[in-house]
Amino acid sequence: MMGLTQLAVHSIAAAWLDLPLQPPAASSIASSVDDVYYLLSGITIFFSVLIFSIIFYFMIKYRRRPGKTYEPETHTSLFLELSWTIIPSLICVVIFVWSSALYVRNSRPPANAREVFVIGKQWMWHIQHPEGPREINALHVPVGENIKLTMTSQDVIHGFYVPAFRVKKDVLPGHYTSIWFKANQVGTYHLFCSQYCGTNHSEMIGWIYVMSTTDYAAWLAEGEASESLAQQGAQLFTRLGCDSCHGAAASSAGPSLAGIYGKPQKMADGSTRVVDDSFLRQAVLTPSTVHVAGYPQIMPTFTGQVDEQQVLQLIAYVKSLGAQERTNGQ
Amino acid sequence: MSTTATVENFPNSSAEPQENYLNARYGVRSWLLTLDHKRIGLLYLGTITLMFVVGGIAATMMRLNLLEPQGTLVEPETYNKLFSTHGIVMVFFFLVPSIPATLGNFLIPLMIGARDVAFPRLNLLSWYIFVTGCLLMLYVVFTGGIDTGWTFYPPYSSSYAHTDVFLAAMAIFIAGFSSILTGMNFVVTIHKMRAPGMTWFRLPLFIWSMYATALIFVLGTPVIAVTLLLLGVEKLLHVGIFDPALGGDPVLFQHMFWFYSHPAVYIMILPSMGVISELITAFSRKRIFGYSFVAFSSLAIAVISFLVWGHHMFVSGQSVYAGLIFSVLSFLVAIPSAVKVFNWTATLYKGSISYEAPMLYALGFIGLFTIGGLTGLFLASLSTDVHLNGTYFVVAHFHYVMVGGAVMAYMGGLHYWWPKITGRLYPDLWARFAALIIFVGFNLTFFPQFVLGYLGMPRRYAMYPAEFQSLNVLSSAGASVLAVGYVIPLIYLIWSMKYGPVVGPNPFGTKGLEWTTQSPPPTENFLRTPIVTEEAYNYETAPEPEVVRV
Ligand code: HEM
Ligand SMILES: [Cu+2]
Numbered sequence A: 001m002m003g004l005t006q007l008a009v010h011s012i013a014a015a016w017l018d019l020p021l022q023p024p025a026a027s028s029i030a031s032s033v034d035d036v037y038y039l040l041s042g043i044t045i046f047f048s049v050l051i052f053s054i055i056f057y058f059m060i061k062y063r064r065r066p067g068k069t070y071e072p073e074t075h076t077s078l079f080l081e082l083s084w085t086i087i088p089s090l091i092c093v094v095i096f097v098w099s100s101a102l103y104v105r106n107s108r109p110p111a112n113a114r115e116v117f118v119i120g121k122q123w124m125w126h127i128q129h130p131e132g133p134r135e136i137n138a139l140h141v142p143v144g145e146n147i148k149l150t151m152t153s154q155d156v157i158h159g160f161y162v163p164a165f166r167v168k169k170d171v172l173p174g175h176y177t178s179i180w181f182k183a184n185q186v187g188t189y190h191l192f193c194s195q196y197c198g199t200n201h202s203e204m205i206g207w208i209y210v211m212s213t214t215d216y217a218a219w220l221a222e223g224e225a226s227e228s229l230a231q232q233g234a235q236l237f238t239r240l241g242c243d244s245c246h247g248a249a250a251s252s253a254g255p256s257l258a259g260i261y262g263k264p265q266k267m268a269d270g271s272t273r274v275v276d277d278s279f280l281r282q283a284v285l286t287p288s289t290v291h292v293a294g295y296p297q298i299m300p301t302f303t304g305q306v307d308e309q310q311v312l313q314l315i316a317y318v319k320s321l322g323a324q325e326r327t328n329g330q
Numbered sequence B: 001m002s003t004t005a006t007v008e009n010f011p012n013s014s015a016e017p018q019e020n021y022l023n024a025r026y027g028v029r030s031w032l033l034t035l036d037h038k039r040i041g042l043l044y045l046g047t048i049t050l051m052f053v054v055g056g057i058a059a060t061m062m063r064l065n066l067l068e069p070q071g072t073l074v075e076p077e078t079y080n081k082l083f084s085t086h087g088i089v090m091v092f093f094f095l096v097p098s099i100p101a102t103l104g105n106f107l108i109p110l111m112i113g114a115r116d117v118a119f120p121r122l123n124l125l126s127w128y129i130f131v132t133g134c135l136l137m138l139y140v141v142f143t144g145g146i147d148t149g150w151t152f153y154p155p156y157s158s159s160y161a162h163t164d165v166f167l168a169a170m171a172i173f174i175a176g177f178s179s180i181l182t183g184m185n186f187v188v189t190i191h192k193m194r195a196p197g198m199t200w201f202r203l204p205l206f207i208w209s210m211y212a213t214a215l216i217f218v219l220g221t222p223v224i225a226v227t228l229l230l231l232g233v234e235k236l237l238h239v240g241i242f243d244p245a246l247g248g249d250p251v252l253f254q255h256m257f258w259f260y261s262h263p264a265v266y267i268m269i270l271p272s273m274g275v276i277s278e279l280i281t282a283f284s285r286k287r288i289f290g291y292s293f294v295a296f297s298s299l300a301i302a303v304i305s306f307l308v309w310g311h312h313m314f315v316s317g318q319s320v321y322a323g324l325i326f327s328v329l330s331f332l333v334a335i336p337s338a339v340k341v342f343n344w345t346a347t348l349y350k351g352s353i354s355y356e357a358p359m360l361y362a363l364g365f366i367g368l369f370t371i372g373g374l375t376g377l378f379l380a381s382l383s384t385d386v387h388l389n390g391t392y393f394v395v396a397h398f399h400y401v402m403v404g405g406a407v408m409a410y411m412g413g414l415h416y417w418w419p420k421i422t423g424r425l426y427p428d429l430w431a432r433f434a435a436l437i438i439f440v441g442f443n444l445t446f447f448p449q450f451v452l453g454y455l456g457m458p459r460r461y462a463m464y465p466a467e468f469q470s471l472n473v474l475s476s477a478g479a480s481v482l483a484v485g486y487v488i489p490l491i492y493l494i495w496s497m498k499y500g501p502v503v504g505p506n507p508f509g510t511k512g513l514e515w516t517t518q519s520p521p522p523t524e525n526f527l528r529t530p531i532v533t534e535e536a537y538n539y540e541t542a543p544e545p546e547v548v549r550v
């Protein structure tokens, strides 16, 4: 049914009207989302046509005629009522299960994804690659690789939307949200802001450049003249005086941060939390909300001293400490 | 509804009735201080018509602007104010009160055989409260505007917008009280004031749907009132409630907002479903098919509608599990709506169908509502919603439901009961022509938007990439047809108030207590309290139509 609807709709539009009808499908999930879309379109067309034809038929057959006398009528039928309750319900169950399974699968980023950071602000997108390059309203990614975006906003709510990839997520101030995708076609695709964010909302747009692996490596090399995110973070770590408490010395007032990323931590209230991006962000901006066990709560808040960009640098640095630890350990 | 009662209630059926609620008293004071539910209904009719014109002008300017990718008419800043004004005015100041406050006010006492609503003074107060809200909103619109969208999402609305968010929120807050009071009034009226013999299952379905709507008014409106109040508090006093910079949670606002605003969608559609049940039975001269299924599906919708708000937030970062639950509940709410469509269709079977203007609107409603409802499934389904949320697909979907559905039904109801309201008929040919124009114009305007949304065009865009232009031009062309369709009835309905042919008590020969009294009804509605002896829509005993065609 999907294939047929798709074919019919396309040939009509293409042949007679010359209208665009389908966005490019350039990610690993795009065509499976489209399958659900075309199934739903098929169902919509089927039921609309069914109901319209019945109505038209009745309209003609039972039009008022002079002299026609009143007919005793059937005005209820349990069989009909049940069938038109149950059949649509079953159809809904099928769509729900199919679509939800796809959604659940798509919402978990694969473990090996390459990470990129996104900061939305009125009215532009800041993109930060861990290797160092920064971009504005543009994101370069290699084809065929899993990319995970960790996103936050510096002001109001924005929405990161790439129609060609069929992905979208709100970008919230004060939180990290994330999406992932795997582009499977080299090309240039729209990036839109999908959550109204003020005057120039409609200009908060940009491009996603999907490049071949070699082109991407060249592009990255060009940009890598600058320091990597973790290196920038290391400098910040010293400049802000984090190292005075989190230094290597055993006498430090705070815990060592080496190797904590991705590991569970015991909190002062007895709970356990895994150290992830959100955890680190909280530790820097609102330390009172993540009090680790065994240490006095003396860490000052850095709200106001660091912006979202710098928080990301610090996170990248702490992460890199983790990586070092692991290689050292082996 | 026995034949004897019918005759007693309109002594002189051929000529214009001597005294009725319209000519019982004259003068502005007699209107502004009236306690008559029928006059109050007309006060609402006038008010919301003006608001519809305001919202319509904003829509026209938007569609004009979208003719070209860079915008033809206004700056983005102004465009943002236009869609915000349009959304707020159309939803809170037109569609929410539309059928309940006009037709509901006018018809509930007439249909249940009562003299008035339970609390006439409260009823008048509701209108004054509503007008206060309208005036405040218009003040905001004409002194700088509002640019938050009708959804008021913080922290944009609370900490970044430079427009008068506080006053606009207060305007809606105030208008909300009018809904709450009207809702309470209706619930009590329907419980307490039914005529002898008017049991619950003899009630016309319009009354059932008004009852369900009134419940949502009473239960849901306080939530939006509190939400907007909190927004105002944050805005004025800088208390952190929703803005993360102040320690608040912006997603909390979205939960609270949609907890009201999804049920509000049903405030807008349930009354229209009631109207459609009346129109379909009236013009096929048949009982409704599956009375109790239609009645209970209204209540089912009212209940479930309170549990699906999260489907507006599938991409807001809410958990996967919450997404799954809200998705399945949203599919669930689609079922009772489908049941209604099937029952209306089955009602036509073996009917004696005629095609006066109200019936054309009703049939148009079924068509457009079917498409609106089915496209809702795309948005209840998680993986497709991720792509379609926040795009023109959503704009098309809700216009199919709210304009193609609710406004079509409102127009149909207005045409059906117009002879009862004014005692005169409009030119039926023009009316049917307008219904057709509206149907065609509507589809031209909004169907291309489904495609635009699937292509990825986000909503609330003052400018857009060039490849979306052809579909936008198509949509704007349709909007001009639609505008003509709305202007025609405005003209002939006003014309008919003075020049339309006078009609008797029951021009369409239909059932229902409201048709057993004179047109327009006397101030006290019925000269003698009617006694109901049969179920609704018993067309076996219906009088012949006194066909009046112009
Ligand atoms: C009672 C009738 C109507 C209601 C209740 C209604 C409701 C709405 C709402 C709630 C919005 C969203 C505003 C926002 O995003 O904040 C909207 C947007 C819009 N409506 Fe209507 N509308 C109605 C009639 C119309 C008509 C007749 C037209 C055609 C000219 C129209 C054209 C638009 C347009 C162009 C948008 C802007 C879409 C965007 O930029 O996101 N509306 N409407
Ligand atoms: Cu935006």
Ligand SMILES: [Cu+2]
Residues within 6 Å of the ligand: B261, B262, B263, B265, B308, B309, B311, B312
């Ligand atoms: Cu909803």
